Amino acid sequence: EGDEYDTAFFDKGPKFLHYRPTQVLLTSVEFDHADIYRDLEHVKSAFRRLLQIIPETGGLIANLDFPTVVELTREFQRRAVSYAIRPEHREAADYFAEILAADGQTRFRIHSRLSAPEGWEVNWNIPGAHNVSNALGVTALAFRLGLSWEEIRRGLETFQGVKRRQxxxxxxxxxxxxxxxxxxxxxxxxxxxxxxxxxxxxxxxxxxxxxxxxxxxxxxxxxxxxxxxxxxxxxxxxxxxxxxxxxxxxxxxxxxxxxxxxxxxxxxxxxxxxxxxxxxxxxxxxxxxxxxxxxxxxxxxxxxxxxxxxxxxxxxxxxxxxxxxx
Incomplete structure (x- = not known):
């Protein structure tokens, strides 16, 4: 995981540029880190640099639910794999998650026109629509890397979250x-x-x-x-x-x-x-x-x-x- 915050006191450039990523999962882009960035346009400039260093053998997985991500994806010179959880973006997305239950344990169904359009159900221990979105993005990336649906489902359903997140x-x-x-x-x-x-x-x-x-x-x-x-x-x-x-x-x-x-x-x-x-x-x-x-x-x-x-x-x-x- 990397973000646009500065690398160190002697390097004010975004830390994610140092990772030289092959694949980028772009979940959201908003104004943040007001001590580093002037405004949203300044933040977007950092993400543009990130997308520019993705190699030809790599790829971009983009969240269509964030308008700024959509804007940056349109500037990407190659086709990105897209995902969304908002119903209005279902037709445009390569991967879509339909939330079936959210009280207690979360349950959702993943649809994909790149894999199996009939959908797969996931019982998910982590509450919140934003976490379903994250799970969907990871699913799209995992398929791109060659994992099977069973491997992905097992990983999602046994994931217990991370410290200091709910x-x-x-x-x-x-x-x-x-x-x-x-x-x-x-x-x-x-x-x-x-x-x-x-x-x-x-x-x-x-x-x-x-x-x-x-x-x-x-x-x-x-x-x-x-x-x-x-x-x-x-x-x-x-x-x-x-x-x-x-x-x-x-x-x-x-x-x-x-x-x-x-x-x-x-x-x-x-x-x-x-x-x-x-x-x-x-x-x-x-x-x-x-x-x-x-x-x-x-x-x-x-x-x-x-x-x-x-x-x-x-x-x-x-x-x-x-x-x-x-």
Whole structure:
């Protein structure tokens, strides 16, 4: 996996150029890394360079659901293999995934006009439409590399995900604690929506720390509020090290809270300073059946583990207070 972020402090070029890829699976292209790129056009220029170094023996697998990917694919000098999960792109895509179930375990059917158009079903342990899209892209690439359908299906159905992506840290007193690396507004929205669909009857808390070089700036000021729409409650932390934003254009967390609450018509969101205050708030407000989804590209001050430990302490206190007469 590689992206357009800089390689090192002495090499500000995108790291993926150093991999000299034979095959490129292009999942999405959006504006990000505001400390490196000026705007979306600047980001696209990095991806153009990536596509230019694909050798004649290689190939491009492209996601038609992202307009910017479609734009870049049209500039590619050879035919790309395409995939999509949105119904409006089904006819144009070489591979298409139809999501059959999304609550609990995800189930989807893959159709391909390059392989078997009747479709194959996959039982998938990873929630979220974005993860189905990723699985479909990998399927297209795997077929291109010569794997059989059975090999691909077995790989998908036994894949357990990666650390810090919808990572279940524990459950205490009926409260689930989940950790995720999401920080870009699109990633936040996809992750919150995925967890909402996986646990449709539970109260969902989205707990977010603006920490990355992009998320701590105001470039996504208007994009963050709707990204939390699927959550029942939203808790926002302080911007991490705001003094590092050189031009002073720091994300206005209070304004995000106001926008979320205005859209919800209720006090759905809150902003608290410091992990101790956030831990105390969650400890007092969370109840059995809740899902606490923590999102940050950093450690979040260890808040996830602190909340788990506090919940366990409360549970143990309750158990120790029970008196049994035999």
């Amino acid at each position: 990572d279940l840290l524990g459950e205490v007193g009926g409260i689930l604690v989940i950790d995720d690396f999401a920080h870009h507004p699109t990633a936040v929205q996809e992750t919150v929506t995925a967890i909402r669909k996986k646990f449709p009857k539970r109260r969902l808390w989205a707990i977010f720390e603006p920490r990355s070089n992009s998320s701590k700036r105001d470039v996504f000021q208007q994009d963050y509020p709707p990204s939390f729409a699927a959550a029942d409650r939203v808790l926002l932390a302080d911007v991490f090290m705001p003094e590092k934003v050189k031009d002073g254009k720091v994300l206005d967390v209070a304004s995000i809270v106001q926008s979320i609450n205005a859209a919800a018509g209720t006090a759905k969101a809150a902003h608290l300073s410091g992990t101790e205050k956030m831990m105390a708030f969650l400890k007092s407000e969370a109840r059995a059946g809740d899902v606490l989804l923590f999102m940050s590209n950093g450690g979040f001050g260890g808040l996830q583990q602190k909340v788990l430990e506090a919940l366990r302490a409360e549970e143990n206190k309750g158990l120790s207070g029970n008196k049994y007469v035999i």
